[in-house]
Amino acid sequence: MNDILPEQTPVWQYLESAVKEVLDAYGYSEIRMPIVEQTGLFKRSIGEVTDIVEKEMYTFDDRNGESLTLRPEGTASCVRAAEEHGLLFNQMQRFWYQGPMFRYERPQKGRYRQFHQIGVETFGMGGSDIDAEIILLSARLWKKLGLLDSVTLQLNSLGSNEARENYKSALVDYLEQRKESLDEDSVRRLDTNPLRILDSKNPEVQALLSDAPVLSDYLDDESKQHFSELTVMLDTAGIAYEINPRLVRGLDYYCKTVFEWVTDQLGAQGTVCAGGRYDGLVKQLGGRPTPAVGFAMGVERLILLLETLDLIPDEVKQPFDLYLAAEHKGIQSDVVALADQLRDQFKDLRVRIHCGGLKNISQKAQQTGAPIVLIVKQADNQQLCGTIWHQNEPAFGLSEVQIKDKISEIWQS
Ligand code: ATP
Ligand code: MG
DSSP states (O other), X not given: OOOOOTTTHHHHHHHHHHHHHHHHHTTOEEOOOOSXXXXXXXXXXXXXXXXXIIIIOEEEEOTTSOEEEEOSOSHHHHHHHXXXXXXXXXXXXXXXXXXXXXXXXOOBTTBOSEEEEEEEEEESOOSHHHHXXXXXXXXXXXXXXXXXXXXXXXXXXXXXXXXXXXXXXXXXXXXXXXXXXXXXXXXXXXXXXXXXXXXXXXXHHHHHHTTSOOGGGGOOHHHHHHHHHHHHHHHHHTOOOEEOTTOOOSSTTOEEEEEEEEOSSXXXXXXXXXXXXXXTHHHHTTSOOXXXXXXXXXXXXXXXXXXXXXXXXXXXXXOOSEEEEESSTTOHHHHHHHHHHHHHHSTTOOEEEOOSOOTTHHHHHHHTTOSEEEEEEEOTTSOEEEEEEETTSOOEEEOHHHHHHHHHHHHHO
């Protein structure tokens, strides 16, 4: 679990505000859920035999002996909250959330025990148009961040529950005959969650799978139709994708469309955004049948990717625009007052004043890296005058009346 230090938070804010602008452009509403839920919620939704529920959850008993869990993902909590507050039945909803998630995994680059997701969940819409919308929304974000060329969209359909059950037995038949070549994990999954074997990172298992039955041959007509409509919409919108018949996702609740945005720039932790349709989950959690589709992106991985590709604008890390200091003692109250006048007059101007010793003040002020540095002093006639440095321009001397005019001129430009 990491501290996110002040030097790093501007990058987070940059990403978060880009995401917020894109979500606003599609008319999505934010929902904020608690970070703990009853353990049963995750067991019932994610599935008992998944990595998350089997070995990754932070679970504890509270003082009443009730089992609680730090949320490992947002979808289950979002469904729970929406159902509890009557936001689902007969309604169409587009929600987003952000915040920390917790999984007891082996920490490594791009994989942490407390990590952050920004997620989107939509409810009440069963057509492929909403699948296309959330994919377009994510693509718009990549474009805005300069990432579109560095990520690839992988797409698959898991079909209906029935289609998946038929496929599962075909896959199990195939793998049972080759059991001696499977690793321990895969053998265990053969009984518990065979589809997850498709997801195996073991190259030998992957080689074995190259001749295995493929899910697309088992799809029901409705899922086939849904998937082909989706690909037409993506083609029309000019969104490139790869169909990956092995893409299954690690959670039980998905059906029909699943997708991942992956990059080859981050090693093994290459999935930056993942999602899919989960039409059965609301009912499974006690609500009325409600189609749903959503995704979650990993904030740490996106930030790693932005940093790896050097895509963070320089100005993002600079926390203030103007550094204001006194040249000599005795006018600190003028400096404090002037700073506040500047904040009043220039709404977005971020002003930091110098506090403390004044030795070598011009030099110190310029070393802050502020785009504008203003050093003021008291003239013989008691008025404030000053010197201003703006980026690479030469120092410029100012009388009291000129100070705000000059800042206005710089700031407007
Ligand atoms: P992976 O296969 O990498 O373990 P996952 O299928 O478990 O991913 P999801 O549950 O789909 O991941 O979560 C969506 C996204 O959240 C992932 O694509 C990834 O970007 C991010 N993510 C998941 N687990 C972690 C983690 N432990 N640390 C950092 N980011 C994570
Ligand atoms: Mg995982």
